[in-house]
Amino acid sequence: MTNGRPEVDPITLSTVWHGFQTICREMRHHVERTAQSYLMAVLHDISVGLWKANGVTIAMPEGLFDQFLGARFVIEDIHKRFGEDLYPGDVIVTNDPYHGDSPHLPDWGFIRPIFHRGELTFFTLVRGHVMDTGGSFPGGYFPNAYDIHAEGLCIPPIKLYERGVPCRDVAELIFNNVRFRDEMRIDTQAMISTTAFGERRVLEIVDRYGPELVDACIEEMIKRTERAMRAQIAAIPDGVYYGEAATDDDGTVLDEPVWIRVEIVVSGDEMTIDFTKSDAQRPGFVNRVLAATYGTAFGSVLMMMDASLADYHNEGSLRPLTIVAPEGSVTNARYPATVGGSPVAVGGQITDAIVEALSKACPGRAQAAWARHRGDYTFANDPRTDEPYVRTTFDYDGSAGAVAGYDGATGPVVHGVVLRGNVEEAEIRFPWKMLNLEIIPDLMGAGRWRAGAGIDWRAVNQGSEGRMATGSSDGDEMVPKGVLGGYDSPKSRTFIQRGDERIRVKPHRMQELRPGDVLIKLSSGGGGVGDPRERDPLAVQRDVRDGFVSLEAAEKIYAVALDAESLDVDDQRTAQLRSRQATRVEVVIDGETLTLGLRELG
């Protein structure tokens, strides 16, 4: 003991540190194994973490930034609301963006206060995207609600369990106001039991080493992380770095982009993320509450830091960061603004703007933007069971953006946090038969390092007529950007083929569906990094051989000449092409033929 505090030996520190991280991983696994919603059980639309009683972050390895990195906000609200009225066995539920930290109503959070020897010591949170949250349309991505109350059931932090006893009246009220009530009960149970599991595992650690030693470890963890984080920031030249990104529209005022503009001020070992220049709060559903902006912004900054810190982030990572988001801005909306679409539209753009700004600050770690989510929520009847279903997946999304040094991978979505499903499982679950899931050549941001490929996804509706909300879709007009001279991702398109009729479906709309409709999603890949004319000609040759890049694009975009038959690189012509003045080329989807064309820009 020194100064009354137990001394922390390296092995205990390492065990406790990794122990907390592992608990979070196991918790996520626990939800996956027990949930029945496709989003949670198969696609990982879940977040978990551990905080100290005062809201200080201990571990946050698993989740979507906006679902949990701002948990200090809800913990603050809980303290204000309940004061001393918290007990072992309590479970608090909330999805209220304005009295908690939920980014939108379908993200239900379950928070359990953890007591050790009668003292409130930790909070754990599990938040997952549930099947339904009431409101005008299932899934929570309804584009045109009047206000937050029209978007669905809005639950402030309230107890669903007190001292281990379920609050039945509260539960009845909640489950009577959502669709799929049995399924919702299962998912609720899954998340609540996961918080209990987390509590048990945390207490095992505390019992093993004693609360004083664990506390000393947490302090040491935070101290070390903060030191490393500050060193990282200090290595970036002081200055103001700008980034911007936009969503196609806000779902109410149509075809008018909404802009996120960020200035990142690096000064010594601190960083301020300033959203002052972003658009004002919107009438449509793309507004972010402060907690969600905070989570997304801080998570995005951490993603740009050195990878060696990746498994060790905690409160110390957040301390050198300050956020500025004026009230009334689309990044800090006032009640009762609608927020349903904001995780995809505006949330994704906050990440893109920050990554763009920091790519300028740290070109060695530059990252291009990832593909936009091309999601939809389809609600109809499954004739096999005669039950309603809601379907949403990430299967139709494009791919990863490139990073300095590597091409983007083909396949990963949402920065690798969530998963794609299997075709086979989806066909068993939903009355849609898959027709196509393949790469589309050229539909990606070119670059010295190119993005992962675009995806051509098609399926036919074998269920009833129904409706489809495209609130979770984006990127028909405003596209993910390339950096350091890399190409932006091309524009994506969604169509419905109904007999001979082809209907274009834009993001943030409602669309009716009929039996036999073929849904066609042509999703672009992501942004590129660096000038494509500097790409290794052999890499271009390989891309052409494999059908990632067409012969035409090889010549026009990458300035590499290949023999049409043998695909041998024509070194002489390539040198000629590369010596010429560069012309930017746009890759465009033809809505008639569904083929791609290359258009030279003046």
Next chain:
Amino acid sequence: LRVSVDIGGTFTDCVVESERAIETYKAPTTPDDPSRGLLDVLDKAAGASGESLEQFVARVDRLFHGTTLGTNLLLTRRGAKVAFLTTAHFRDVLEIRRGVRNLGESVFNQVRPPYQPLVPRYLRFGIPERTLYTGEVELPLDEMSVEAATRAALAEGCEAIAIGFLHSYANQEHEHRAKAVVERVAPDLHVVCSSDVLPTCGEFERFSTAVVSAYIGRAVSTYLRKLEQELRAHGFGGTLLIMLSSALMRTVDQCHARAVELLASGPAAAPAAALAVGKSFGHLDLIEIDMGGTSFDVCVIRNGSILTTTGAWVGEERVATKMVDIHSLGAGGGSIAWIDSLGLVRVGPQSSGADPGPAAYGKSELPTVTDADLVLGYLPADFFLGGEISLDVDRAAAAIEALGAEIGLGLADTAVAVFQTATVSMAGAVTEVCTKQGHDVRSFALVAGGGAGGIHGAAIAEHLGIPTVIFPTAQPVLSAMGMLIMEIGQELTKVGVWSRTEVPAEELEATFQEMIAAEQETFRLMGVELAEVSFARSISARYQGQFHDVAIDVLGGEDRVALLGRFHDRYQEIYGYSLPWRAVEILECHVRGSVSQAPAAHVTQTGMPGALEEARVGERRCCLRGTPVDVPVYRRELLQPGHFFAGPTLIDSRTSTILVPEAFDASVDADRNVILRLRHAVATKACARAAAEPSA
């Protein structure tokens, strides 16, 4: 007579169990034709009992065999050129995967190379055909396309073809018909059907597993065929059983279509041997390590159970067949030391292998861990493999010296740096599977195996603060030992009972009977007495609507209500709640047939040991903590139960050397295992508890 042979990257290990005792042997692996090394080691065993190879082999009833051939092919990407035939319009499943490789990888780390599939896109062929999830054929197989694709694959020089069609787990017809076409057009190609390798729903996992199987299958099959022929030619009349990564066993014929199950087939047996030794001490929390010439494997055993997983990634590939949960690192005695761009000493993953081997073997100038161990005096120059391989100290020193010259380090310092680097990276691998899972390593005992495990085991333990290290009698050949003592098991799974809540008891019973009959047939081929086999039945079930299942045992004479009752109980036990109001779906039926092997014969000695001095064969000048020290050397074969001595000491045996560092005391137990205990265990609660555990 029972014999096991485990072929590692550098050495081929052999354990022979006769009526009286256990004998262990080692011979160099022969990578160009691994069966030669296998016959070499058998020849050695024969020689020990004064027999010819033929006489010896003729007496063998059962030969157990594990090999790292498949793993090496996959990790070094030296497998076959494979083409993939799949349902048209879905040919990118292998590349798109289900997203990022490993969700354990942090979202805060985005700078990583993109995945390069084993089958590049131009060798993936879409075939018009479609089966639905019900098993119903919607679009008949276009055999002309299969033929055209096969010819195209041949023209590209492919050596193997994997076939994976959507929903083939529900109906194998199209895959099997396509296979017949391929075999007709290209009889020399190795062909794998996804539904034969892994008959479960989920195309990505199934296709990926099938492609890996095709990638390594040709070489594995060729090898096994040749091996069996050679053994027979030498008069072998017993059964040859191949060890699988799941710790189950198969006959050679059963392996051809499913080579993927042989990945890490040797290492999968080691935990069983470690557990057997641990149990005799009352230690049920064990870290089993196996350090051979090429790789370092580590497996965590908690509360006496060896965990398996179907969620494994081997290198960059998803392999969804069941595997013992082992973590592997490219660090062994033969690992090559090098200097990185920051001027730091690094070790592995490149290995000098069996040929040319470390510089000390006299065929190369490659500085390896073995060379450093020799320079430091830990290894005997004249008693390596009982003197069969004489080590060239000067050559080893020259190689290590040349390495050090790159960064201005002297010979001794460079050797220490190589030794330390290897130790730290192996300790890191232990941390990965233990500490990073939240387990405190100090409450575990380390069971060290492998030829190089003797010298490095205690150093790793000291680095991590693990208080107890066990070197089993079979330490140098731990995997081979595991094969000899573990039960002979096989498992069958029947799937496709999707979304059905009312499975009649008769249907379940009939399914189980059918599976048991199939297993009995296999056991017969294995030469196992059917009366000795016990069959355990289980089902995988879940609440309707869920995506993941829970396995429960099916007991004889139990009705449906009782079975479901136990499902709810089990669910409650695992997840802390249950949903008795919700319908339960049965997804899979499993039958596990197994037969225990007689425990390995050993002579337990009681009474007072002879004088320790009699086991002492001399001393060796070692470099310890940077200073030269003359360290007493004991011969393991001469040590007797009850002997006790303090480090630093060295224990040489015919197949390995154990380094007892200064911080440890060594003792020999009744079974002649050597136990090391950390003398000044760090005073934490965890350590105190671990140290207080009963020792013998």
